[in-house]
Each structure stands twice: as C-alpha cells, then as structure tokens.
Amino acid sequence: MNQLLKKFPQEIKKILAKYPPDQKRASVMPLLHLAQQDRGYISRETMAEIAEIAEVEVTEVASVVGFYTLFHTEPGGKIRIQVCTDIACALRGSREYLDGLCAELDIKPGGTTPDGLVTVEEVKCLAACDRAPMFQSQMGDELEYHEHQTVARTMDWLRSMMASLRLPESDEPLSLEPEGGDHE
Amino acid sequence: MSELWLLRHRQIPGLNQLSNYLQHGGFESWKKAVTKLTPEDLVNEVKNSGLRGRGGAGFPTGAKWSFLPNTIWPHYVVANADESEPGTFKDREILEFNPYQFLEGLMLASYAVRAHTAYVYLRGELWHIAHKLDERIAELTSSGYLGDNLFGKDYSLRIHTHLGAGAYICGEETALLESMEGRLGQPRLRPPFPAVSGLFGYPTVINNVETLTNLPLIIDKGAAYFRAQGTEKSPGTKIFSLSGRVKKPGNYELPLGTTFRELIYQHGEGIINDAQIKAIMPAGASSSLIPATEVALDTPMDYESVGALGCALGSASVIILDETVNASTVVSDTIHFFKHESCGKCTPCREGTFWMARVIDRIEAGKAKEEDIDLLASIASQMQNKCLCALGEFSTVSVISAIKNYRADFAARLEK
Amino acid sequence: MEKQVTLKIDGRSVTVPEGTLIVDAAKQLGIVIPVFCYHPKLKPAGMCRVCLVDVGRPQLDRASGAPVLNEDGTPKIVFGPKLETACTTPVSEGMVVWGATEKVMEARKEVLEFLLTSHPLDCPVCDKGGECPLQNLTMKFGPAESRFEFDEKSHNQKRVPLGELIILDRERCIHCGRCVRFQEQIVDDPVIGFYNRGRALEIRTYSDPGFDSIFSGNTTDICPVGALTTADFRFGARPWEMKDKASICTQCPVGCNITYNVRREARKDGRTVIKRVMPRQNEAVNEIWICDKGRFTYHYYESPERLTAPLIRRGDELVQTSWDEAIRYAAQQVKAAGSRLAMVTSGRLSNEDLFALKQLADVTGGKAILHGTISGGEAVSLAGMSPGSDLGTLAQGSTILVFACDLHEEAPIWWLRVKQAAERGATLIVVNPRTTRLDKFATHRLSYAYGNELDMLQTLQADTGDIGQAVKEAENLVFIFGSEGMGLSASAAVAEQLALWLERSGRRGKPSSGLIAVWQKGNEQGAWEIGYTTDERLAETISAAMGVYICAADPASEDPELKIALQRAGFMIVQDLFLTETAKLADVVLPAQAVMEREGTAVSGERRLQYYSPAVPAPAGTRPDYAIIRAIAEEAGIQLKGENTADLFEQLTDSVEVFKGITLKEVRAVREQKPALGRSHMYYGGTSYENREGLGVTLPLRAGALRSSAEHYQPQALTLESGSLLAVPITRLYDRGGTVATSGMLQQRIVRSLFSLHPADAELFQVKAGERISLRLDSREIEGEVDINIGQPQGVVLVTRSMGALLSAPVVVKLTVPQRSAVNS
Numbered sequence A: 001m002n003q004l005l006k007k008f009p010q011e012i013k014k015i016l017a018k019y020p021p022d023q024k025r026a027s028v029m030p031l032l033h034l035a036q037q038d039r040g041y042i043s044r045e046t047m048a049e050i051a052e053i054a055e056v057e058v059t060e061v062a063s064v065v066g067f068y069t070l071f072h073t074e075p076g077g078k079i080r081i082q083v084c085t086d087i088a089c090a091l092r093g094s095r096e097y098l099d100g101l102c103a104e105l106d107i108k109p110g111g112t113t114p115d116g117l118v119t120v121e122e123v124k125c126l127a128a129c130d131r132a133p134m135f136q137s138q139m140g141d142e143l144e145y146h147e148h149q150t151v152a153r154t155m156d157w158l159r160s161m162m163a164s165l166r167l168p169e170s171d172e173p174l175s176l177e178p179e180g181g182d183h184e
Numbered sequence B: 001m002s003e004l005w006l007l008r009h010r011q012i013p014g015l016n017q018l019s020n021y022l023q024h025g026g027f028e029s030w031k032k033a034v035t036k037l038t039p040e041d042l043v044n045e046v047k048n049s050g051l052r053g054r055g056g057a058g059f060p061t062g063a064k065w066s067f068l069p070n071t072i073w074p075h076y077v078v079a080n081a082d083e084s085e086p087g088t089f090k091d092r093e094i095l096e097f098n099p100y101q102f103l104e105g106l107m108l109a110s111y112a113v114r115a116h117t118a119y120v121y122l123r124g125e126l127w128h129i130a131h132k133l134d135e136r137i138a139e140l141t142s143s144g145y146l147g148d149n150l151f152g153k154d155y156s157l158r159i160h161t162h163l164g165a166g167a168y169i170c171g172e173e174t175a176l177l178e179s180m181e182g183r184l185g186q187p188r189l190r191p192p193f194p195a196v197s198g199l200f201g202y203p204t205v206i207n208n209v210e211t212l213t214n215l216p217l218i219i220d221k222g223a224a225y226f227r228a229q230g231t232e233k234s235p236g237t238k239i240f241s242l243s244g245r246v247k248k249p250g251n252y253e254l255p256l257g258t259t260f261r262e263l264i265y266q267h268g269e270g271i272i273n274d275a276q277i278k279a280i281m282p283a284g285a286s287s288s289l290i291p292a293t294e295v296a297l298d299t300p301m302d303y304e305s306v307g308a309l310g311c312a313l314g315s316a317s318v319i320i321l322d323e324t325v326n327a328s329t330v331v332s333d334t335i336h337f338f339k340h341e342s343c344g345k346c347t348p349c350r351e352g353t354f355w356m357a358r359v360i361d362r363i364e365a366g367k368a369k370e371e372d373i374d375l376l377a378s379i380a381s382q383m384q385n386k387c388l389c390a391l392g393e394f395s396t397v398s399v400i401s402a403i404k405n406y407r408a409d410f411a412a413r414l415e416k
Numbered sequence C: 001m002e003k004q005v006t007l008k009i010d011g012r013s014v015t016v017p018e019g020t021l022i023v024d025a026a027k028q029l030g031i032v033i034p035v036f037c038y039h040p041k042l043k044p045a046g047m048c049r050v051c052l053v054d055v056g057r058p059q060l061d062r063a064s065g066a067p068v069l070n071e072d073g074t075p076k077i078v079f080g081p082k083l084e085t086a087c088t089t090p091v092s093e094g095m096v097v098w099g100a101t102e103k104v105m106e107a108r109k110e111v112l113e114f115l116l117t118s119h120p121l122d123c124p125v126c127d128k129g130g131e132c133p134l135q136n137l138t139m140k141f142g143p144a145e146s147r148f149e150f151d152e153k154s155h156n157q158k159r160v161p162l163g164e165l166i167i168l169d170r171e172r173c174i175h176c177g178r179c180v181r182f183q184e185q186i187v188d189d190p191v192i193g194f195y196n197r198g199r200a201l202e203i204r205t206y207s208d209p210g211f212d213s214i215f216s217g218n219t220t221d222i223c224p225v226g227a228l229t230t231a232d233f234r235f236g237a238r239p240w241e242m243k244d245k246a247s248i249c250t251q252c253p254v255g256c257n258i259t260y261n262v263r264r265e266a267r268k269d270g271r272t273v274i275k276r277v278m279p280r281q282n283e284a285v286n287e288i289w290i291c292d293k294g295r296f297t298y299h300y301y302e303s304p305e306r307l308t309a310p311l312i313r314r315g316d317e318l319v320q321t322s323w324d325e326a327i328r329y330a331a332q333q334v335k336a337a338g339s340r341l342a343m344v345t346s347g348r349l350s351n352e353d354l355f356a357l358k359q360l361a362d363v364t365g366g367k368a369i370l371h372g373t374i375s376g377g378e379a380v381s382l383a384g385m386s387p388g389s390d391l392g393t394l395a396q397g398s399t400i401l402v403f404a405c406d407l408h409e410e411a412p413i414w415w416l417r418v419k420q421a422a423e424r425g426a427t428l429i430v431v432n433p434r435t436t437r438l439d440k441f442a443t444h445r446l447s448y449a450y451g452n453e454l455d456m457l458q459t460l461q462a463d464t465g466d467i468g469q470a471v472k473e474a475e476n477l478v479f480i481f482g483s484e485g486m487g488l489s490a491s492a493a494v495a496e497q498l499a500l501w502l503e504r505s506g507r508r509g510k511p512s513s514g515l516i517a518v519w520q521k522g523n524e525q526g527a528w529e530i531g532y533t534t535d536e537r538l539a540e541t542i543s544a545a546m547g548v549y550i551c552a553a554d555p556a557s558e559d560p561e562l563k564i565a566l567q568r569a570g571f572m573i574v575q576d577l578f579l580t581e582t583a584k585l586a587d588v589v590l591p592a593q594a595v596m597e598r599e600g601t602a603v604s605g606e607r608r609l610q611y612y613s614p615a616v617p618a619p620a621g622t623r624p625d626y627a628i629i630r631a632i633a634e635e636a637g638i639q640l641k642g643e644n645t646a647d648l649f650e651q652l653t654d655s656v657e658v659f660k661g662i663t664l665k666e667v668r669a670v671r672e673q674k675p676a677l678g679r680s681h682m683y684y685g686g687t688s689y690e691n692r693e694g695l696g697v698t699l700p701l702r703a704g705a706l707r708s709s710a711e712h713y714q715p716q717a718l719t720l721e722s723g724s725l726l727a728v729p730i731t732r733l734y735d736r737g738g739t740v741a742t743s744g745m746l747q748q749r750i751v752r753s754l755f756s757l758h759p760a761d762a763e764l765f766q767v768k769a770g771e772r773i774s775l776r777l778d779s780r781e782i783e784g785e786v787d788i789n790i791g792q793p794q795g796v797v798l799v800t801r802s803m804g805a806l807l808s809a810p811v812v813v814k815l816t817v818p819q820r821s822a823v824n825s
C-alpha cells in the first residue's frame, strides 16, 4: 500500500487537481515537497510511492530529485541552516560568517553535527542580498529567514532552539557539543 | 518620496490584507477588464503603454501576448516567481507585501490571452510565501474574484502555485516549463516558442512578477499615465535591487532612466566607509563589471543606455563593488555560481563553467601563472555564442569584463 | 508530394523535402557535419553543440516579401551573428550553409576541446576504440592537444552496472542523452535518466531489475562513445579484430536482420567464436534495432550441454554411437514404417531443412506436421503481407488491428513498429482480454472473455461505428493475431475469420495490408508455405503411427498428453541441439547445428524470405538438419533432391508455387537504406551494421479461395463451477524456452511467476504475490509462483507458456495452496 497516499489522501487529491488529468507528471515536484516536509528526506521508497501516484517510472522521479538541490536523499539535522554565499552576500561577509559558524560547530559546510541536530549548508541566492549575512532555517515544515547575522547571534539562537527541542526517544535536552572527529 | 506603485505597500501599511487592498482600489482594474473590456482591449492598452518585461530581457509585454495563436487551446499564463539571480530580491518583496496587486496583474494577463488557468512558479525556497499565496487565492475564490462566471460573465479563471526546488536555471522560461511538467529543469529547443507550444504543449505566456504587478495601474489609469514616467523606450518605474558595498542596500522603485549615481549615492547613501567605488554590476551575477567612471555613474538606467555600456540591464539587480574588493574574487564567486547552476544539457556551459572554476581556483589559491589569466579569458570567450541557453552565456560576461578591466587584480593573485 | 526546398551547402546545391534538418541535407551530399547528440531516429536535442555551422538566409523585402538582390542580381544572403546547430535547424528555400569555414572549424574544435576536458581518453583500452565517433571526429576536427591540465581531470566510476546486462563507464559518458532519449522516445521505457546536473550529471537507473527494458542493448549501439557496453561484450574484443557475418534472428517471427561479430579466439583453441550480435539495418523489418532476447540469447550455441555425438538407446539408456550406426538404425525404422511415419518439426528449421523433410514425407507417404502453439498459417499464406509491404509506411489513414496477443512480449520489434505507426497517426485497435503495453497507444481498446474470440470478431465485423469505419476506410489494413488463450483450432478459426474480413474489405493482396500471425518461432510461416500443417490431434496421430521422426521440436516438454503418446510410440528419431525432454525418450538422437552455424533461409511473419549465412563453424560431431534427413533417406534407399543448401533452395523455388522464380541473389540483394545509418555512417547512426547481405524478398500470396472453418469449428464450452478457474496459456518474452534458459545471460530476467491472478481472485483464494500455488487439471498438478495483475479478467489464471506448465489450450482448473492444504490435511 502506498503510505504517502494513505497518509495524505486530501493533500494529494488537491495537488493532482492543479494539473490537467493527462498531466499527472506535473505533480511529481509538489509530491516530493509534500513527502520531504513529512519525512525530512526522500528515500527510494518515497520515490516509488510518488512514481505510482504520478504514473511515471521511479527513475524519472529520481532524476528530478537529483536535479534540484532542495531535495535531499538523506536525513539531515533537525535544524537545517542554509547560508547564502552568493556574490551579493559574499560582498557583505557571508563567506567569513559561514566559515566561522562551521568552525564553531566543528563541521564542514554540508555537514551535520554528530548528534544529528544541526546541518549547515551553503546555498545559492535567497533573495535577501541586502540583509547579508543571512541564513534560512528549516525545521520540519517551518522556515525562517535570519538576516544581519553574526556567528555569535546565530549560536545564541541555536542554543535557544535547542532548549526547546527534545529528542523523541529520550528526555535528555539536546546538546550542541561537538563530539570531535571530522564529519562530512 | 514620490508615489510608489510597485512597492505601494511601503506607503500603505497592511496592503497584503485583502480588505486593505480592496479599500485602496484593489481589483477595480480586474472588474473593469472582465465586465467592460475585451481581451483585445487589454492587449492594446498594454502595447500602448510600452511596458517591457522586468524578468531580464525587456521584451515588450503586449507584443508577447499577441503571439499566442487563436487556433490552439487552451492558453496558459505562468508567473515567473523564480527570482534566483544573485542580487535580485524585488519579486520576493512584492509577493510578501503587495501580493494582491501581483495576483490582479496575473489575472489581467490571463484575461488578455483568454487563459482559464494560470500558475505561479515560485522558487522552492519561498514555500512559506507559496502557502500564503494559496490562502490568498482561496480567499479570492470565495470572494468571487476567481472561479467560474466571474462578475456574471462567461469567463472563469483559476490560479495555482507550483514550487521549484533550488535551480536557478528554472527562471529561464523553457526550463521553467519543463520543471512545471515534472522534469529536469533543462531548457527546451526554440522554436517552438512557448507562445505556440508552452506548458503541456499549449500556447503559454510567461511573465515576471514585477511585470505583472504593473498591469493594474496600466488598466486603471491608462497607457499614457504609465508612459509619463521613465523614458520613451523604457517607460514606467522599475524596482532596482541595490546591494554590495553600499551603505543602504535595498529595493528602490524609481523611474527607468534614473542614473546610477542617483541610485547609489542618493538612495543607497554611498559606499561603506566612504570608500572609493570600483565597479557596478547592473544585472547581478550575469553582468559585466562596469568600471564606475563618471560617465558610467551618469548613465541613465534604462534598457538602451545600459546596453550601450556593454551590459544588459537585466532584472536591475545592481551590485556595487568598491576598492576593497578584488575582481578575481568576484569572478570566482560568479563562476562558482554558474558552475553550480549549469543544468548540464549543453557542452560549452557544462564543461566551460567547470573548467573556468578549475582555473580560477588555481588563481585564487596563488598557484597560477600569467598564462592562466589568458586561459580563463579564452575559455570564457570560447563558450560565447555556443551555448543552448543564456545561462551559459551569462557565465562568461563577468569573467571577460573583469579580466579586461581589472587584470591587475588577477595578476596580484599569481604564483609569486 | 511534400514541398521541396533547394539550398546550398558548401557551395553545392541540394533539394530536399521541407522540414529536413541541415545535418541530414548535408549528409545527402556526402558532407559530414559532425554530431554527437543528434541521431536521425531521435528528436533533435541540440545539446552537444558540435554541429555548429554558418547559416545564411535570403534577405526578403519587408513590404513585398520578394528577395532582395545584390548588384549582380544574385539574392542577398544574410548571415546571423551566431553559428547555428545543424541538427536542429530546418532547411529553407535559398538557404546558404557553410560547414567547413575557418569560423566553423574553429568552433567545432572548441566544442571538442570542451568535451575532451572530461573525457578520460582511454581509447587504447576502450571497447569502442576503432569505432568511436568521438575518437574519429576528434582526429578529424579536434584540437591537437587540450589546454586542460591533466591533473585537474576529475575521475569517475569506470564500471557501473545498470543491471546485469548493460555496464556504464561514467568517465566516458559525454552526456549526449542519446540513450535516455532512446528509452523515452523510441521504446517508451524511461528507466534510465540523468541524475544531478552540470558537470555532475550522470546516467542512473532506479528500476528493478536495473535498466528494466527489453530494448536496453540498443543504447550500446547508439552511444557515441564507449560509455555503455553490454556485459557480455565489454572488453571482449577490439572492433577491427572482428569479422561480421550477416544473419537473421530466429527468436520470434519478426526476423530481425543482425550481424554476428566473430573472432578467432586463442583461449578457445583458435576457434572462431561470436563476440556480439549487432542489428543490421533493414528499414522494412527492424530499422536499426533489436530486442535483448535477440541480442543476448545467442550464447546458447556455446553451451556445454550441446549434443556432439549421436546417441542410441540401449535398454533404458542412451549411449554414444557412430553416425554410421545411428543413420543405419534410423533408416531401417523409416523404411519399415513407410507411410506410417509421423514427421514432427517446428519453425526453428530453415526452409531448406523443412523442404528436405517434406520431400521425405511426400515419398514415404508419411505425415509432415508442424508442431507449435498457434495455427492459421494457411490463411496467412492466402491473405498475408505481399511484395512491396513495409510496416514502416503505415501512418495516418491506415488501420491496424492487434488481436489476442501481447506484442511487447511476443514480437518486441513488431510492438515497436505498431507503436510508431500509431504515433504517425494510424488507427490502432487493440483487442485482448487483458491489458498489454500496446494499449497506451491504441485508438480503440476492446476486451472480451477468453474463449469468446470468434464472437468478438463477429461483433467487430458488424461494427458500424468508429471501428467499422476505420477498417472500411483504411488505406492499408493490417490484422495481427496471436494465440493468447487459444489452442490450435481456435487460432486457425480466428485466422480464417480475419482473412475473410480482409478480403471483404478489399485489402487482400494489397501491399502493406494483410494478415500477420504472431508465431512463436522464427520460421513457422516458412513451414506453412512449404506445405506443413499443424495437427490438432497430434497425440492421436503419434499413437497411431508406427514411429515418429522429430526435428527441432520438443513436444514432450510442452504437452503431457504428447509426452504420454511419445512414450508409447513405436520408435522415435530425434534431431536436436540439446538432450530435450523429447530427446530423452528417443531411440536415436542426432546432434544438429544451430542457426549461427548454418546457412539457410527463413520466412518471417510478414512473409519476407530472408537469408542467413554461417557465422561460426559447427562443433565437430554435429550435422545440419537437412544433411541428416538426406543421409537417413539415402540409407533407406530414397533419393532426395538438393545436396546442399543452395541446391535445396533451388529445388524449393522450382517446386513450391509461392517460391517460384525467386533467386538467392534477389534475396541477398540490397538497396540503399534511408536514412543511411549503418557502419560506415557510424558517427551518425551508431555502430549498427550496414546491410550488405540482403534485405529479403516478400513472397507473393498463394492463390486460392479462403476457407472458413468458423462454421465447422465450435469452441468448446467451458463451464466454471465455483472454486474453479479458467487456466489460459499466454506467451512471455523471457520464458524458460530452450535458448533463453541455456544462454546464461538472461537468467535474472526470466519471469518468475508461472501464474497470474486478478486481485479479486487472489483475495478469494487468499494468496499473495510471490506465493506458490498449485493447479489441478485432469489428473495433473502443476505448481508455481503466482503474480497479481489488475489488468486481467477475474476467474482466470494466466499460465505462462514454456515454463513447464504444459498447457496448450484453456482448461478448467482447481486452485490450491500447497503449504496450507498440507497444514489443513
């Protein structure tokens, strides 16, 4: 049974209704967004479920996942920090900011802290060039822009987020302590 | 401050609430169009206004609409809200703060080409805005501005949003269509043009968010009113996204033909630390590095004048470089951007951006020789006029102009 | 007539139909404009940019539309600022194209330099070396050396299996997308695709099994570099070391033209062996494509299981013997049996073999029987395809009816040809009780209950709506029928009905119109033309005969009743490549030769007579079928005409009406194929082979009146009690038939489930996909894995043929689930 269809029958119906009935393929991207918001990333099974709904081959869904940078095939941190380093932001220090933030968290851009909480990514223009350095945070289906950032400001914010976040399987408050080692 | 139109929300708070928008004449143009005007009237009015596309190419909007054949149905309209050019952040402001005016514009464009379905293609990062737009569209539908038999007339219209997912190339209109159809965002061959075979193979108009946001004004106040601002060939106001080394970056709505100097020094309040300005990039990462000479500063920002400087006005995302900035670093940024965004479909762009990145990395790492600067320029010019779409061509512009105008910046990075 | 356009390329004038692309127009003049992403069978993509040329168009006066003239009176030509891609730009009147100016050559060199920056240049070890368009075009047009720093090359995976059949070398891939577009546009199997973007773009498959398409091998032919290779050929040989031997694929009735690439192999004691199978261009048959069954099954010829010495029965055992003894023994039996000899053969033999055996039957007065699962060849002889036919010409205005078969599984290239005809606008009517892969392209899709074939045909013929109209008004009318769910008599009746309908529609004998049977073997039509018929009561015939002589057939493994009859037969002579179930019962077994070891002719389902030549020497100890037949006859004192294949062919064309007057020379004659794509045009079409060995000749129709057995044939009424199902035989491509099972390559693709049920029945019987079930029919139990298929009717269990279930026509069965009943009892 198609788990995605089972969980979101209404949403999927709405998505399909946006496009002509003979153009089900157009629903691939919206379905990927739906699944990723729910599951955090796109697994092979998810691709197969979407392929079934959109009536295309799994490979065709996979191709779409591979082309677009916002689709992830692996679970990332609970909080995704996406820093824009494009030229306009770079001119206002975003690259240094990113390096500083990564050093603080002891990860490389694209990496996730060993506790699986924070992923820091370098992304392309987020259309906030006038308020750089900036990042966009993503937690589940919540998305927020954070402008005029410094490493210290970001870390403060992260700590406050941590306090409110708890791992589902344990009552331990989340730590932000790097566990050492080199992680990608 | 003179009256803003596109950024009207700055003068009228809460314009992103339907009641407020309605209070300020919202959807009057829409009602007028559907109840009193024919689609041809709309096309003609927009043709007369001289409105040119704000998405980059500056193509006359009315003319674009008139290319749709009346023998193939249905027609579609797609609003291009992919805004991904580094340095461009104007559409986002409209979508967030003046969304109804944009939607009204989209509705007018749809009526003008007799489309019954319109889509808004938003870049994936803007999904919160897309959700909000969905709500607003639902609101408009329940208030009778969208749906069937509008204003008791035989016209129906539906609008849907569609999210991209992180691909600059999807701003290119045919890649955008591919992406909408659930495929990789790779540009299509042209012809056929979208006006004949676009979305799902049907005639399609693709217009930029800002372009569309102009329409309610034109229909409300007429072409002549619109033409009163801007220049003869570039009428109207335009949002200039100012960023880089200026004190007050931001969006500025100014008449087309305003000079760079006014934008940078009056509105942007000059250069950070009052440093010396070095160069202007008028069209984001896709533009030349134009040395900020007096002549350049006094150039009016319209499609023709900026073109005469050897650079397109594009979406008017003006990035300012000052003396603290090394042109080689800027070029490194733009090359890496385009390498990351190349869709991979055509050889020169796929391989060329990759190769340029290898060479600029060597330069930036202090491991290059003098010949490498020439090699870099040569790769860029070797790519020119060979790519399938404009992205590949865009990637060469900053490289060639930077090496031409600021070779010393590169030389300073060479192996000692 | 299409509008013609005249233009000039490199100073030479050429006239081509409007819409022709510059690259194709140039090709007609013999001017090479290099291409990588373009392929004449695919839609232009304009991706690689190597085909850039300078294009000028006459300047037209804005007001009058008349051409503006130069001072000397010639039209003024304006050239654009940019070069244009010759592969995407259609020609126009008065166009002037320069394909070799300095500007163009420079651009070409530059694009090649770009391509080579990411190419490993491992030509010395590459399979494509020597037949590589990239290598050739680089030598011709490329830069002398690249300015790309070798150390900066990024390296990529060299061996990525896209499934077990096709291997990808990611480093060599130039991202032309030919393979991806072939899978999507031509065969509608988009199971490989691009992943990532920019320089990271790579080909991937996510299907299960990987690269799940029965046409996958074709991508290795059209790949312009050595990125895609077949698992069995990869690193197998260098192209220039191999010879090509023209042949015909006999795996199905399509008769695809192929070339065997052979080489003497030191490791195999200097024997010549087949290194690979390549399509051989024949636009009227298979264009430049073949299916994977045709490409990969050939390995059966080198199976260690091959028989290489005659065997003779000593008590319960078959022991090796000499040819002399074997022949002597067989001859004695044949002589003794006289007219009470039953000769059973199949569509696996060549016309020459069949003719030899037929002569023997004629002289002895014995019976010559064609063994198969489908009948109706006589109707096809009378109303089939006739000279001048080409399925490739069917388009708008033509009508194709496909009845009771699954072309994708049974005759893949016909599926493709029919699909393409539908895409060109032909009306396609697909009539089958279950869904098939052709439905998607059908204009009309109808279904009936198994067993009601004739009623369905009656209904169709009575139709006055769209279908009736489409048949009535068709310019060309093609009826294709199979034996899905039918036994011999039913399929014969269907064939006769269809033939009559064709005649009534006035299309009998019209080129590109006619009746086509989806035979199970390569030369069944040939057998019918030579005078063989099927026998519905084969078991009785065998039981009544004094002995049987079986050539290239294996009835014992196909029908339990036949097996019993054969066990009781007086004596039994069997000629085969392998010790089949039938051969195991024989008194004498004679080792024969495989098609690639033989010369011969065969008649395809479209009635095209085609020639094949030997590619490899036959193993010592084997003989061609006709030679064995002749030797036995001679020993029995019967002189048969025709000493060798050529001789037999002449005798055949002398004595059988439809073959009269046809010469081998004609069969082996070639005409230029358009577009010219074969070997010497490799940069353009890929590595498929030019056809130098013959395009074949379509036989004229046999004269005579059509028969209608519909009156005397009454379908047996099968009544279903509750708890019972109708078991129906169907054909699948990768079954356990002799050559697939012994080839070794397709093992993983062989269908796993013997049975298939509708979900409602699955629920009723509480079985799940993948479970084993058992069917009881008569006194037998057959057991196998079950699959669930929503596209089939309820109350029916589909049973795949050639998988050991031994079902020749629909029967009523009881279903049980073995483990559960074991627990219950």
Ligand SMILES: Cc1cc2nc3c(=O)[nH]c(=O)nc-3n(C[C@H](O)[C@H](O)[C@H](O)COP(=O)(O)O)c2cc1C
Pocket (backbone or CB within 6 Å): B052, B053, B054, B055, B056, B057, B058, B059, B061, B064, B080, B081, B082, B083, B084, B085, B168, B169, B170, B171, B172, B173, B174, B206, B207, B208, B209, B211, B212, B389, B390, B391
């Ligand atoms: C690489 C590339 C990226 C583009 N990105 C955008 C974009 O983000 N937004 C946009 O409106 N137009 C973009 N365009 C221009 C569009 O292709 C198209 O011209 C425009 O949407 C037309 O709208 P307009 O006529 O209203 O300007 C881009 C073009 C190219 C070649």
Ligand code: SF4
Pocket (backbone or CB within 6 Å): B169, B186, B187, B341, B342, B343, B344, B345, B346, B347, B349, B350, B387, B388, B389, B390, B391, B392, B393
């Ligand atoms: S220039 Fe070519 S590779 Fe680059 S984005 Fe356009 S089509 Fe894709």
Ligand code: FES
Pocket (backbone or CB within 6 Å): C034, C035, C036, C037, C038, C045, C046, C047, C048, C049, C050, C051, C052, C085, C086, C087, C088
């Ligand atoms: S672009 Fe013409 S052959 Fe590739």
